Amino acid sequence: MAELIAGKTGDWEMVIGLEVHAQVTSKSKLFSGAPTDFGAEPNTQVSLVDAAMPGMLPVLNGFVVEQAVKTGLGLNAQVNKRSVFERKNYFYPDLPQGYQISQFQHPIVGKGEIEIDLPDGTTKAIGVTRLHLEQDAGKSLHDQDPKRTFVDLNRSGVALMEIVSEPDMRSAEEAAAYVRKLRAILRYLGTCDGNMDEGSMRCDVNLSMRKPGAPLGTRCEIKNVNSIRFVMAAIEYEARRQIEILEDGGKIDQETRLWDTRQGVTRSMRSKEEAHDYRYFPDPDLLPLVLEDGLIERIKATLPELPDAKKHRFMGEWGLSAYDAGVLVAEQERAAFYEEVAKGRDPKLAANWTITELLGVLNREGKDLADSPVSAAKLGGLIDLISDNTISGRIAKEVFAEMVETGKEAAAIVEEKGLRQVVDTGAIDKLVDEVMAANQDKVAEYRGGKDKLFGFFVGQAMKVSGGKANPALLNETLKKKLAP
Amino acid sequence: MSAVDLTLAEALDRLAKKDISAVELTEAHLEQMAQHRSLNAYLVETPERALNEARASDERRAKGAAKPLDGIPLGIKDLFCTKGVETTAGSKILEGFVPTYESTVTANLWRDGAVMLGKLNMDEFAMGSSNMTSAYGPVENPWRRPGSNAKLVPGGSSGGSASAVAARMALGATGTDTGGSIRQPAAFCGIVGIKPTYGRCSRWGTIAFASSLDQAGPFARTVKDTAILLRSMSGFDPKDSTSVDMPVPDWAKDCVGNVKGMRIGIPRQYRMDGMPAEIDRVWTQGAQWLRDAGAEIVEIDLPHTKYALPTYYVVAPAECSSNLARYDGVRYGLRAEGASLTELYENSRAEGFGAEVKRRIMIGTYVLSAGYYDAYYLKAQQVRALIARDFTLAFEKCDAILTPTAPSSAFAMGEKMDDPIAMYLNDVFTVPASLAGLPGISVPAGLSDDGLPLGLQILGKPFDESGVFRVAQAIEDAAKFDAKPALLKVA
Missing domain, CATH: 3.90.1300.10 (Amidase signature (AS) domain)
Known part of the structure; x- marks a missing residue:
């Protein structure tokens, strides 16, 4: 979906690459035993190492390494058996060591690829350049005191995976789809909770503009864009800004910009000339990380079925459309819910009810699947009643509304309210006779060739039956009796 | 006593x-x-x-x-x-x-x-x-x-x-x-x-x-x-x-x-030009003592010795420039106030560190900086590996090495x-x-x-x-x- 932007001088194409910082799901930090819980009182989750006290040394958290390997495998990427932690040197009050321990020349994960799902049901492969492990910094609080800056080191040393994409995206939608897919994969793997609100997933956008087919233009990096909505808005804004400069005959300065959430604009943070010289060098406190033999294979064996594989299975085995399958696999819980509903039932019917009805209601009410009043088993019960002709699809919607309201079983509601569908041919015959008797003029018109009136008879008969007449049976009987 | x-x-x-x-x-x-x-x-x-x-x-x-x-x-x-x-x-x-x-x-x-x-x-x-x-x-x-x-x-x-x-x-x-x-x-x-x-x-x-x-x-x-x-x-x-x-x-x-x-190695390359006679004397004496005690004295080569000091004075300052970054006046130790964050850093570190420490931080920062890393830090790491290899090879010929400790009293x-x-x-x-x-x-x-x-x-x-x-x-x-x-x- 390479969507071009029309400018004064012709069409422009966006070239987008993303750097996503994903907090590794782990009880303790990358190089210390301090806890990582979100929302704790400032400076309560800080070890001597995190505060960079004199003489303190980092010790690598083995669990975090396994999480990174797992993520690498989930991104269909090369996992490097040997990687190196380096120091990235710069001064800032929320960086107590005066350097961030990161990976530079030798990351733990190399090239990979993920498939993104676009709104039109098509997919596109986006390259992953690398994934490396690094420490998060603390937080500088500028709003606590009129004159002073406070520092909270709770996040200092928390393990992050920086996942860098190739510049393969061509629109804000593609960038959004990439972030959504990446988040889904991380959540399936359990290696990052993907909560952008809590900052456990953060995004830097690299964007340049070019005329279609032209070589790459100069890019700007937009830092810390913290929701999918902002990713899209920042891209749209920045693309327009760059086009305007280029069309006025200007040049793009390679620089780092910040997304201003309130104004909805990007602002210059520092130019290339002001860029830090980070003086990377291998951290002498840490030996090169060498993965033990068999670790990668052992972790590979524990991988869950990932969204893309699941999607293709749903399409292949169960005949779902790419769109439906994509919606269902977007979250692991959702896919599991659907699979429970679909088990032993009509998979398409199950998909329809899960997506259109249940997710529709939950979406309107702003609820998660976890809070759903209708469990997978109960939704399955409702579908069973449709499949065995106990109720019609129309009645089913009524029953479903009641289920959402009360949380009751479908069968119980049907019994209570006497909604069981009329399938007795005698009763249907009687019903049809009544309707025909009451509308003899219409019967005559119909027999005189006014076919359209058939719908009228169906409606009348349904009304008399209180909606309970089996539609197929009713149609058949009407056709027979109305025949001249 | x-x-x-x-x-x-x-x-x-x-x-x-x-x-x-x-x-x-x-x-x-x-x-x-x-x-x-x-x-x-x-x-x-x-x-x-x-x-x-x-x-x-x-x-x-x-x-x-x-x-x-x-x-x-x-x-x-x-x-x-x-x-x-x-x-x-x-x-x-x-x-x-x-x-x-x-x-x-x-x-x-x-x-x-x-x-x-x-x-x-x-x-x-x-x-x-x-x-x-x-x-x-x-x-x-x-x-x-x-x-x-x-x-x-x-x-x-x-x-x-x-x-x-x-x-x-x-x-x-x-x-x-x-x-x-x-x-x-x-x-x-x-x-x-x-x-x-x-x-x-x-x-x-x-x-x-x-x-x-x-x-x-x-x-x-x-x-x-x-x-x-x-x-x-x-x-x-x-x-x-x-x-x-x-x-x-x-x-x-x-x-x-x-x-x-035991075989005791005497590295040829440690016999330096202008070495005081007294240092040479005590070294030779030491070798003789060991020979008298039944050891075998062997001449060995440590060919990269002359690069050791320059290598050391790249590697050690590089690491020190990073290790000492934590002394920034923010969390502990001396803080010299300043009108801005940069001034606070500058004042604290200017006041807190002595001349030799500053010299090494500057050397270290220099050898790690963009454009100089390969010529200094990387090269020093390579030479360091050669120096270590010198010893590995020397220890194929001897069990320990005898040298003066310092070039003077x-x-x-x-x-x-x-x-x-x-x-x-x-x-x-x-x-x-x-x-x-x-x-x-x-x-x-x-x-x-x-x-x-x-x-x-x-x-x-x-x-x-x-x-x-x-x-x-x-x-x-x-x-x-x-x-x-x-x-x-x-x-």
Whole structure:
């Protein structure tokens, strides 16, 4: 979906690459035993190492390494058996060591690829350049005191995976789809909770503009864009800004910009000339990380079925459309819910009810699947009643509304309210006779060739039956009796 | 004989026999410290704590529960963080810093019953070879040239440790050695000092200078005493990723002086132009002693020796420039206010660091910066690998290597101060083994023409401290070094 932007001088194409910082799901930090819980009182989750006290040394958290390997495998990427932690040197009050321990020349994960799902049901492969492990910094609080800056080191040393994409995206939608897919994969793997609100997933956008087919233009990096909505808005804004400069005959300065959430604009943070010289060098406190033999294979064996594989299975085995399958696999819980509903039932019917009805209601009410009043088993019960002709699809919607309201079983509601569908041919015959008797003029018109009136008879008969007449049976009987 | 003249081994023996109590031993040392305070060896004295520990030690011994170092009074280099006791690394930037934690090395010593007398002066952040760079004033060597009143340096960076042990103000002391900071001051002060193999002693809680080189080790007045101390200091520590998980031998058992059949390497490249005759003399003498004791002397080649100092002065400053970034005035230590964040950094670091530390931070920042990294840091790492390989190849022909420890005896305070290169040359014989991570010991071997101690260095294979102690003991036995510092003769 390479969507071009029309400018004064012709069409422009966006070239987008993303750097996503994903907090590794782990009880303790990358190089210390301090806890990582979100929302704790400032400076309560800080070890001597995190505060960079004199003489303190980092010790690598083995669990975090396994999480990174797992993520690498989930991104269909090369996992490097040997990687190196380096120091990235710069001064800032929320960086107590005066350097961030990161990976530079030798990351733990190399090239990979993920498939993104676009709104039109098509997919596109986006390259992953690398994934490396690094420490998060603390937080500088500028709003606590009129004159002073406070520092909270709770996040200092928390393990992050920086996942860098190739510049393969061509629109804000593609960038959004990439972030959504990446988040889904991380959540399936359990290696990052993907909560952008809590900052456990953060995004830097690299964007340049070019005329279609032209070589790459100069890019700007937009830092810390913290929701999918902002990713899209920042891209749209920045693309327009760059086009305007280029069309006025200007040049793009390679620089780092910040997304201003309130104004909805990007602002210059520092130019290339002001860029830090980070003086990377291998951290002498840490030996090169060498993965033990068999670790990668052992972790590979524990991988869950990932969204893309699941999607293709749903399409292949169960005949779902790419769109439906994509919606269902977007979250692991959702896919599991659907699979429970679909088990032993009509998979398409199950998909329809899960997506259109249940997710529709939950979406309107702003609820998660976890809070759903209708469990997978109960939704399955409702579908069973449709499949065995106990109720019609129309009645089913009524029953479903009641289920959402009360949380009751479908069968119980049907019994209570006497909604069981009329399938007795005698009763249907009687019903049809009544309707025909009451509308003899219409019967005559119909027999005189006014076919359209058939719908009228169906409606009348349904009304008399209180909606309970089996539609197929009713149609058949009407056709027979109305025949001249 | 005064209690302070005992060796550590003798003191342990007397304590065991109840000929002396830990309290008596400690009191004697506290008195000696008070008497020689002018040496400026101790930055902090902890007499109350020492006496409490000594009393507790005597109680343990009375109950028959004495530990390997029970009641032995020691001085601690101020680079080791000591819980509740000010730790400054000889720098103004850490003035008033009181750690809430204990370094692994010192914790090991206290676990084994040792008594802490205080914290010892040192070159600022262990950068120096004279102890002149301490923010708390220079340390004086208890030795003087006969007939001269010139104050001499004790060497560095562990100058306070060497001076204190030489002046009988401690039975032993901890030091750290990055490029020679244990071996060179041991040689200047006429005592024994060993830097074990990199990874033997945990670096946790020891303030970092250059992480890939820093290694702790002991000072004492005999080879065996250092062997006893090193055993307590060593051991695997999961808190230091570069610490090595290997058994710690009882090295005192290796101090028997039997070198029969051992092959001792004499590196051709250490015979340098302009080397003083007295250094050559003591080196040749040392080789002869070992030959007399039944060792075979072999000439070996360490072809990359001449690149060792330049390599060291790229690698060590590079690491130090990063390691010292944490002293920013934000969380602990000295803060000099400024109108902006940058000014706060600049003022705190300008005021807190001394000239030598600043010089090395600037060199280190330079060699790591964009455009210079490959030419300096990367090249130095490559040369470092070649230097290590030199030793690997040499050790195919010999079991240990004998060299002088330093190119001169102790020099006077103020000398070489305006010439950093001349100062750096002090480490010419010690730096190569540091770059290769090898164990090295300095043993007093004789006196210079002007009556000052000279040391010989023995280098061993990685983790072969046993071999190093064996050869060192043979040198000690043959040298029969019993000269005493001028200061003690006066007293």
